């Protein structure tokens with residue numbers, strides 16, 4: 001393909017939608033001057049909140065790529081509030097799409113071997129040139145009709161040699177939780193290109209099963225499970241259809257200690273890849289009998305919309321939702337893992353048992369594979385302006401080797417205005433022949449982008465209908481509209497803020513509407529910011545909480561009791577409003593109660609001992625068997641004065657302990673009461689659900 005590509009949007013006729021992520025929609029398009037088919041990825045700059053320099057660097061990286069297994073950008077430019085990235089069209093879409101359309105339980109091993117081998121070649125190339133991809137997953141492995149395989153999507157890629165501001169800005173990027181390595185999720189531990197090897201291992205499991213491990217769980221849960229659980233892998237019994245060498249390869253990648261993970265170069269020499277067939281043989285056949293990509297994409301959309309209409313959990317949209325939650329949320333969380341670990345340590349085993357059960361693919365799926373994550377956080381661009389084309393950046397990067405297509409740059413100053421005018425117009429279905437389809441597509445896109453950046457996250461919510469919803473007649477187009485509505489639901493664009501204390505005992509983070517990561521840093525959390533490491537920020541409040549948490553855990557019984565006042569406890573309002581579920585689940589409350597009970601008993605014992613010691617002191621012969629040693633007597637015959645001092649001391653101690661016992665008993669009673677109320681509430685909810 002190659003050739004020169006202009007940065008004039010009028011030169012591109014956008015055709016069908018062939019994919020979408022949280023921040024972008026991808027179209028098959030015709031480059032009119034040469035009649036070449038290309039893919040145009042339209043990134044919504046409003047939704048990704050980074051500065052223009054970052055985007056430019058991103059686009060530069062993509063344009064300097066020169067490897068058969070890494071997708072290269074021909075050029076990119078801003079159109080209104082969108083960034084268009086022009087790249088080769090991969091006619092069979094992503095591995096994820098293919099699995100969703102035709103292989104829900106994953107591919108056979110020979111195809112997996114070929115796909116993974118090509119992906120590994122791409123990673124080896126990127127790592128050799130100092131890049132970490134950071135979003136390796138089936139959704140980013142693209143397939144062409146001739147069996148060609150390319151790793152795409154540099155939205156979150158980072159340059160390992162970057163430092164300072166650049167790295168810091170990278171912290172605002174988000175990967176995809178299921179695929180993220182433990183060290184990436186663990187603030188402070190630092191990560192490098194080995195994070196891609198972990199994601200590669202997860203991708204191997206994804207290709208083998210049709211979904212990534214933990215994919216049904218919400219982000220927080222995935223995060224905890226990734227950090228705390230043993231690494232996932234292929235099961236020797238359950239995954240009988242896979243070879244030993246495949247299982248071994250996966251196990252090598254999914255080692256928690258990043259230093260023990262092999263490099264891409266080393267992995268390529270693994271026996272598993274020795275038998276790998278060329279993709280023309282093992283991969284091409286996978287889509288031999290399938291309809292064109294855009295039909296499959298449309299069919300998936302309709303299927304999901306139909307499920308949505310039936311009020312089921314639509315898999316793809318659910319994925320997008322939860323992905324969005326991940327993307328927008330994880331990047332903006334002011335959380336720290338110690339906090340999470342502490343909460344996890346308060347969890348009952350039954351929670352864990354439930355967690356470990358494999359997803360049966362039912363409609364309860366929460367986080368899923370198709371989802372995409374937001375890449376950069378970018379500032380708005382108001383008018384059409386060229387960002388970068390391949391030839392202008394050759395000297396600035398170490399990556400480039402050759403073949404810098406000389407794109408001619410034709411900024412179109414008027415385009416932005418036209419598009420701006422059209423922004424509120426009715427959404428139009430894609431037209432394959434209309435010369436104006438680029439504009440029409442932009443309208444679709446801009447329409448989609450008109451979302452607010454706030455609002456609570458409510459799964460499955462269908463928001464404001466656009467004008468077009470009223471004008472559409474066919475059921476399928478309504479169904480697609482629904483998908484778009486869900487996609488543009490404002491509720492998913494706001495970040496999640498994990499409260500530092502309020503949810504101390506809860507794993508479910510309340511969702512706060514907010515403008516995004518930058519915003520959240522700019523406001524109160526910025527003042528508390530202690531460290532930005534990895535993709536997360538740690539605030540001083542977080543640290544305080546962790547300190548307290550560890551104090552609670554490590555302190556002596558007495559200290560614990562005093563400190564227990566700091567434990568978040570449900571208020572009557574919580575109980576009445578039902579929010580107690582989020583504040584103190586029974587699994588958390590019970591150990592707390594048990595602890596209190598235990599300590600009350602200990603205190604009682606202590607008091608009894610002290611009392612008996614006191615009595616012993618009064619009766620000298622009994623002191624030998626008592627708990628206290630005999631009281632010393634002075635030679636000056638003032639021994640009795642000392643005895644009475646000691647008595648006073650002991651009596652004071654006893655009264656202290658008694659009052660402590662009283663307050664503990666009161667606390668225990670109060671906790672019991674809360675527990676009973678909680679239990680009643682749980683029963684009521686269970687009954688309500690059963691009735692429903």
Ligand SMILES: Nc1ncnc2c1ncn2[C@@H]1O[C@H](COP(=O)(O)OP(=O)(O)OP(=O)(O)O)[C@@H](O)[C@H]1O
Pocket residue numbers: 018019020021022023024025026039041071087088089090091092093094096097135139140142152153155370371372373374375
């Ligand atoms: N060059 C291409 N040719 C054909 N289809 C493509 C191409 N690039 C992307 N797609 C399709 O579009 C989907 C979304 O693209 P992409 O991953 O780049 O968007 P995104 O918003 O960055 O999403 P994500 O965060 O999931 O990676 C891909 O999963 C793939 O199915």
